[in-house]
Amino acid sequence: MVVRRADVARLAGTSPAVVSYVLNNGPRKVAPDTRARVLAAIEQLGYRPNGIARSLRMNRTMTLGLVVPDMSNPFFAELAHEIEEAAFAQNYTLLIGNAAEDDGRQTAYVHTFLARQVDGLFLVPAHGPVTCLPELQRSGVPWIALDRTVPGAVAPALLADNRGGARAATEHLLAHGRRRVACIAGPQDVVPATERVAGWREALAEAGVRPSGMSVWHGEFGRRAGYRAGHELLAHGEFDAVFVASDEQALGVLRALLELGIRCPDDVAIASFDGIAAAGYSTPALTTMAQPFAEMGRTAVTLLLDRMETPDSVVDIQPMPVSLVARGSCGCPDPPGGEADHPEVTS
Amino acid sequence: MVVRRADVARLAGTSPAVVSYVLNNGPRKVAPDTRARVLAAIEQLGYRPNGIARSLRMNRTMTLGLVVPDMSNPFFAELAHEIEEAAFAQNYTLLIGNAAEDDGRQTAYVHTFLARQVDGLFLVPAHGPVTCLPELQRSGVPWIALDRTVPGAVAPALLADNRGGARAATEHLLAHGRRRVACIAGPQDVVPATERVAGWREALAEAGVRPSGMSVWHGEFGRRAGYRAGHELLAHGEFDAVFVASDEQALGVLRALLELGIRCPDDVAIASFDGIAAAGYSTPALTTMAQPFAEMGRTAVTLLLDRMETPDSVVDIQPMPVSLVARGSCGCPDPPGGEADHPEVTS
DNA sequence: AAAGTTTGGCAACACGTATTGCCACCGCTA
DNA sequence: TAGCGGTGGCAATACGTGTTGCCAAACTTT
Numbered sequence: 186m187v188v189r190r191a192d193v194a195r196l197a198g199t200s201p202a203v204v205s206y207v208l209n210n211g212p213r214k215v216a217p218d219t220r221a222r223v224l225a226a227i228e229q230l231g232y233r234p235n236g237i238a239r240s241l242r243m244n245r246t247m248t249l250g251l252v253v254p255d256m257s258n259p260f261f262a263e264l265a266h267e268i269e270e271a272a273f274a275q276n277y278t279l280l281i282g283n284a285a286e287d288d289g290r291q292t293a294y295v296h297t298f299l300a301r302q303v304d305g306l307f308l309v310p311a312h313g314p315v316t317c318l319p320e321l322q323r324s325g326v327p328w329i330a331l332d333r334t335v336p337g338a339v340a341p342a343l344l345a346d347n348r349g350g351a352r353a354a355t356e357h358l359l360a361h362g363r364r365r366v367a368c369i370a371g372p373q374d375v376v377p378a379t380e381r382v383a384g385w386r387e388a389l390a391e392a393g394v395r396p397s398g399m400s401v402w403h404g405e406f407g408r409r410a411g412y413r414a415g416h417e418l419l420a421h422g423e424f425d426a427v428f429v430a431s432d433e434q435a436l437g438v439l440r441a442l443l444e445l446g447i448r449c450p451d452d453v454a455i456a457s458f459d460g461i462a463a464a465g466y467s468t469p470a471l472t473t474m475a476q477p478f479a480e481m482g483r484t485a486v487t488l489l490l491d492r493m494e495t496p497d498s499v500v501d502i503q504p505m506p507v508s509l510v511a512r513g514s515c516g517c518p519d520p521p522g523g524e525a526d527h528p529e530v531t532s
Numbered sequence: 533m534v535v536r537r538a539d540v541a542r543l544a545g546t547s548p549a550v551v552s553y554v555l556n557n558g559p560r561k562v563a564p565d566t567r568a569r570v571l572a573a574i575e576q577l578g579y580r581p582n583g584i585a586r587s588l589r590m591n592r593t594m595t596l597g598l599v600v601p602d603m604s605n606p607f608f609a610e611l612a613h614e615i616e617e618a619a620f621a622q623n624y625t626l627l628i629g630n631a632a633e634d635d636g637r638q639t640a641y642v643h644t645f646l647a648r649q650v651d652g653l654f655l656v657p658a659h660g661p662v663t664c665l666p667e668l669q670r671s672g673v674p675w676i677a678l679d680r681t682v683p684g685a686v687a688p689a690l691l692a693d694n695r696g697g698a699r700a701a702t703e704h705l706l707a708h709g710r711r712r713v714a715c716i717a718g719p720q721d722v723v724p725a726t727e728r729v730a731g732w733r734e735a736l737a738e739a740g741v742r743p744s745g746m747s748v749w750h751g752e753f754g755r756r757a758g759y760r761a762g763h764e765l766l767a768h769g770e771f772d773a774v775f776v777a778s779d780e781q782a783l784g785v786l787r788a789l790l791e792l793g794i795r796c797p798d799d800v801a802i803a804s805f806d807g808i809a810a811a812g813y814s815t816p817a818l819t820t821m822a823q824p825f826a827e828m829g830r831t832a833v834t835l836l837l838d839r840m841e842t843p844d845s846v847v848d849i850q851p852m853p854v855s856l857v858a859r860g861s862c863g864c865p866d867p868p869g870g871e872a873d874h875p876e877v878t879s
Numbered sequence: 880a881a882a883g884t885t886t887g888g889c890a891a892c893a894c895g896t897a898t899t900g901c902c903a904c905c906g907c908t909a
Numbered sequence: 910t911a912g913c914g915g916t917g918g919c920a921a922t923a924c925g926t927g928t929t930g931c932c933a934a935a936c937t938t939t
C-alpha cells in the first residue's frame with residue numbers, strides 16, 4: 186500500500202542507501218544518471234519519505250512547542266501567529282497548546298510536547314504555580330519563557346519593555362492634560378502586570394500627581410474583565426483618564442463606557458498596551474503601546490535555536506521596545522481604520 | 533544522558549518488554565510486585581517514552597493537521613481553537629498551518645503535515661486553485677474539508693447553513709422595516725460567500741423587494757476589506773441596511789460608517805455572519821448569525837476519526853445550524869457587553 | 880605495467896519502541 | 910509420577926530511515 190524507500194530503490198535498480206543520498210544530497214555522491222533514475226522512480230511511485238522514521242534516526246523532529254495561557258486572547262493569538270511564521274521560515278513546525286489559564290492543561294501540553302520530542306519549547310506561563318517546571322527542567326529540552334517570567338526557572342525570558350511602555354502611555358495621557366488617571370491592570374502575580382503598574386506610577390510621580398487610593402484595578406486580562414473593570418472603576422466620574430494594561434481589557438472598557446453614557450475620549454481618555462490588530466478598529470480606535478509582534482516572534486525563534494545549539498550559553502536578553510500608536514481613544518485625531526495597524530507606515 | 537526503556541528494565545531487573553507491558557497495560561499481564569518495581573524505576577529515572585519511536589512502531593502519530601486560509605481572521609482562529617479543543621479531548625494533538633491565503637503556503641503545509649505522518653487532515657481551502665489536491669488524494673490520508681468545499685475532491689465537507697442563515701439575517705433586517713438592503717460579501721469563488729448572497733437574495737425576493745443593480749460588493753473576507761466596502765458602498769446614502777457576510781468585515785464597516793458620519797443602526801442597520809467573540813464588544817455590538825463553533829469543532833473531529841476508521845464510508849453531512857444573535861447593530865436593544873457571546877444563556 | 884587514487888555503490892547497523900513466539904515454572908489432577 | 914493448564918517473562922523481530930565501513934572498478938600517475 187504505502188511506498189517505502191526500498192520500493193524506490195528496486196524500481197530504480199539501486200540500493201536503498203542511494204535513494205537517501207539523492208534525497209538528502211547525501212553524504213555520498215551519486216552519478217548523474219543514477220540520480221535521474223531515482224528521481225524518476227520517486228516521481229512515478231509518489232514516494233514521500235516517512236518523517237517519523239527520519240526523526241527517530243536523526244534524533245530531531247524539526248518541531249517546536251508553544252504553550253500559551255489563553256488562545257482566545259488576541260494578544261497571545263497574534264504572538265503565536267508570528268512565532269509560527271518565524272518557525273516556518275526556519276523549516277520548523279510549531280505545536281501550539283492552549284492552557285486556557287489552567288495549570289493542569291498547561292502541564293498536560295508540556296507533557297505531550299516533550300513526549301513528542303519537540304526540539305525546543307516556548308512557554309508563556311499561565312499565572313499561578315507552574316507545576317510542570319520540574320519535568321521541563323529535567324527533560325533537558327531547551328526552552329525559553331515569553332511575555333512573563335517563570336519564578337525559579339533557569340531559562341531566559343523574552344519580555345517587552347513593560348515599565349517603559351506603561352510610563353510612556355501614561356505620560357501621553359498626562360500630556361493631554363488629564364490628571365485623574367486610573368489604572369486597570371492584570372493579575373497581581375504576573376510580571377507584565379506589575380511592571381505596567383509600576384510604569385504608570387512612575388509617570389504620575391514624575392508629573393507630581395498623587396493617585397488616589399482606589400485608582401488601581403487588578404484582575405484577569407481579557408475583554409470581559411476589562412468590561413467589569415470599567416463598570417466598577419469608572420462609573421462614578423472620579424477619573425478623566427485610564428491606563429489599561431492590555432488592549433483586550435480596553436475593548437471591554439470601551440463597551441462599559443458606552444453603557445454608562447461616558448464618552449471616550451471626551452470624558453475619559455484611554456491608553457492601553459499590546460497593539461493588537463483589533464485596537465485599530467474600535468470606536469474610537471485605541472491609543473496603545475504596540476509590541477513588535479513580528480520581531481518578537483523572530484527573536485524568540487532565533488533565541489531558542491541558539492539555545493538548542495549551545496544549551497549552556499548565558500545570554501541576557503534585552504526587553505523588546507514598544508512604540509506609541511496614537512489614535513482616537515486618548516484624544517488624538519483618530520486615523521482612518523486599518524491604517525494605524527501598520528505603524529511602520531506612519532512612522 | 534537520555535534514559536531509555538532498557539535502562540528502566542535494567543534497574544527494575546526485568547526485560548524491556550515488561551516495561552512496555554506496564555506502560556501500556558500491555559498485551560501481557562504483569563505480576564503486581566514486578567509492576568511496582570517497574571513503576572518505581574520509571575519514577576526514579578524520570579523515564580519518558582519516546583513518542584517518535586512509538587509512532588514509528590504503531591504507525592500512528594495521534595496527530596491531526598489543520599490548514600486554514602488566514603489565521604489573522606478571528607473566525608478561523610476561533611474555529612481552529614475549537615477543533616484543537618475537541619482533538620485534545622480525544623488525545624490527539626493538532627498541527628495548525630496558516631496558509632495566509634496563499635496557495636503555495638497551503639501546499640507547503642499540507643506537504644509538511646503529510647510528511648509528518650498526520651493521522652488525518654482538516655482543510656479549509658484558500659480560495660483559488662487547490663494545488664495540493666492531487667498530492668492529498670494520493671497520499672491516502674483521510675481528510676475532510678471545512679467551511680468551504682474543494683472543487684473536484686472526493687472528501688466530505690462540513691459546512692454551515694450559509695444560505696438559511698443569510699436569509700434569516702436579511703429577514704431580520706426587513707422586519708426592522710428596512711427595505712434598501714445592501715450586501716457585502718466575500719470572494720466570488722468560495723461557496724460560503726455565494727451561498728450567503730443567495731440567501732440574501734431569497735429573503736429580498738420573498739419580501740417583494742428588488743435590489744438595485746449595485747447593491748452587492750464582492751471582496752476579501754477580513755476587516756480591512758469590510759472597511760473598504762463600507763466606504764465604497766455606503767457613502768452615498770442609498771441604503772438603510774446591509775447584510776455583511778462576515779463579522780470581521782462588519783467590524784470594518786462599522787469603522788467606515790463612523791468616519792462617514794453615518795449612524796448605526798439609526799441610518800444604516802447591520803446584520804452579519806459568524807458570531808465571533810469580538811462581535812459582542814463593538815459599538816454597537818453586532819447582530820449576527822452565530823455559527824456553533826464548539827459543536828463544529830467536535831463534529832469535525834468526530835467526522836474525521838470516523839473516516840479514519842472506515843475510510844470508504846459514504847456519509848452525507850448535514851449543514852450546521854446557525855442562530856440569530858440580536859444585538860444593537862440591527863436596531864434591537866443592545867445587550868450588556870460580554871453577555872451576548874453566550875447565546876445559550878439567553879435562549 | 881604497477882601502484883596509487885578517485886568514483887560510485889552496497890550491505891549492515893542504529894534509532895527506541897510494540898508485539899509475538901516461545902519457554903520455564905508452579906500448582907493441580909488423575 | 911506423569912500429564913496439563915495457567916502464569917509470568919524473555920528474546921527477537923519489525924517499523925523506515927540516515928550513515929558508515931568496505932569494496933570493485935575506473936582512472937591517474939610513476
